[in-house]
Amino acid sequence: MKPTTLTLAVSLTDTPGDPVEGASIAGSKKKGNCVACHQVSALPDVPFQGDVGPSLDGVGNRWDAAQLRGILVDAKKTFPDTVMPSFHKIGGFIRPGNGFTGKAAKEGELKPLLGAQQIEDVIAFLATLKE
Amino acid sequence: ACVLGAAAQAGEVDHPELVINGETRITVEAPAPDHLKDRLDTIYSGWVFRSKETQALEMDDFDNPAMVFVDKAWEVWNTPDGSEGKSCADCHGAVEESMKGVRAVYPKWNETAGEVRTLAQMVNECRTERMGADAWKYAGGQMAAIKALIGLQSRGMPVNVAIDGPARATWEKGRELYYTRTGQLELSCASWHEQNYDRMIRADHLSQGQINGFPVYRLKNAKLNTAHARFKGCVRDTRAETYKPGSPEFVTLELYVASRGNGLSVETPSVRN
Numbered sequence: 010m011k012p013t014t015l016t017l018a019v020s021l022t023d024t025p026g027d028p029v030e031g032a033s034i035a036g037s038k039k040k041g042n043c044v045a046c047h048q049v050s051a052l053p054d055v056p057f058q059g060d061v062g063p064s065l066d067g068v069g070n071r072w073d074a075a076q077l078r079g080i081l082v083d084a085k086k087t088f089p090d091t092v093m094p095s096f097h098k099i100g101g102f103i104r105p106g107n108g109f110t111g112k113a114a115k116e117g118e119l120k121p122l123l124g125a126q127q128i129e130d131v132i133a134f135l136a137t138l139k140e
Numbered sequence: 141a142c143v144l145g146a147a148a149q150a151g152e153v154d155h156p157e158l159v160i161n162g163e164t165r166i167t168v169e170a171p172a173p174d175h176l177k178d179r180l181d182t183i184y185s186g187w188v189f190r191s192k193e194t195q196a197l198e199m200d201d202f203d204n205p206a207m208v209f210v211d212k213a214w215e216v217w218n219t220p221d222g223s224e225g226k227s228c229a230d231c232h233g234a235v236e237e238s239m240k241g242v243r244a245v246y247p248k249w250n251e252t253a254g255e256v257r258t259l260a261q262m263v264n265e266c267r268t269e270r271m272g273a274d275a276w277k278y279a280g281g282q283m284a285a286i287k288a289l290i291g292l293q294s295r296g297m298p299v300n301v302a303i304d305g306p307a308r309a310t311w312e313k314g315r316e317l318y319y320t321r322t323g324q325l326e327l328s329c330a331s332w333h334e335q336n337y338d339r340m341i342r343a344d345h346l347s348q349g350q351i352n353g354f355p356v357y358r359l360k361n362a363k364l365n366t367a368h369a370r371f372k373g374c375v376r377d378t379r380a381e382t383y384k385p386g387s388p389e390f391v392t393l394e395l396y397v398a399s400r401g402n403g404l405s406v407e408t409p410s411v412r413n
Binding site for chain 2: 038042044045046056057058059060061085092094095102103104105106107108109110111112113114119122
């Protein structure tokens, strides 16, 4: 049984998502770093894939684009209490920092973990993960 | 895929025994203390989750890279410092005698101060109030080394910090910090070290974040590291504004995290990656 999902049917941008760029974002430590927690067989060149979350193999069958957008924008709306970060959210944090410096974030300067186009690119990549 | 809840069940983490120098048996796995029983069945030292090579470095003091720092601290213990011209030994005598068992019960309620005090605070109080010497940096090298020397005198003894009586309020504040999700990644200590220990985040094999081994020698930075420095790094990695080593917040957190390890052996100076 699937939990209640935040579904976002409308794309966040006018440019269609690019699955190749999405793959790079998902595998890159500096960007999405999804592989920190998820295994993705489609990214065999990315070493040390984590196992905190489920494998993303086959997510393209399990969720449609609107659901994936909801999960990526704010995963806590779909999985309450999950450790998965909310990738497109900029408020409501406790002691938000300025990146990984350990210093306080400057007022009004917090950017979401992934920008709108990056979210669309990752969705396009996830949609290709079919079994 | 349901991944919430404790990652491993009782006794599920495979590990060898830890015996140091062929004589000191270290308890690296123990039943969770009562206050933690609704969350975890079993507590594990961070040693359990390290590679075989890293584990081996702790099995013999000749191989343990932390011992160089302990030797230097032993000299410091016996050397006068400050305007009073006194050494630690002048008041406390041999560290092997006077500091036996001390590390196992800290942080601890201090009646005179009317608050919970850490070992580092006790050391700095002696330096500034009794020796007329400068305070050492809270998480600096000198402090880490003297704490390792003091801690070594309790090695193998069970961690046993008190959480009742006057220490209770401090402990409760620490517990709240432990479960608060901070930073832009909204992760708490529990997100990793309670819900997901024994799992991998990228190349890191997650432990329960116990502090029975602190100060620890880390291969990564080739020095002794204090628990507060580690807390700072962990909070920073949630993309949060951290607290400072020695801050009231980290003192409460140290008491709480120490109490999650009640029953494990004091293991300092331990070796981690």
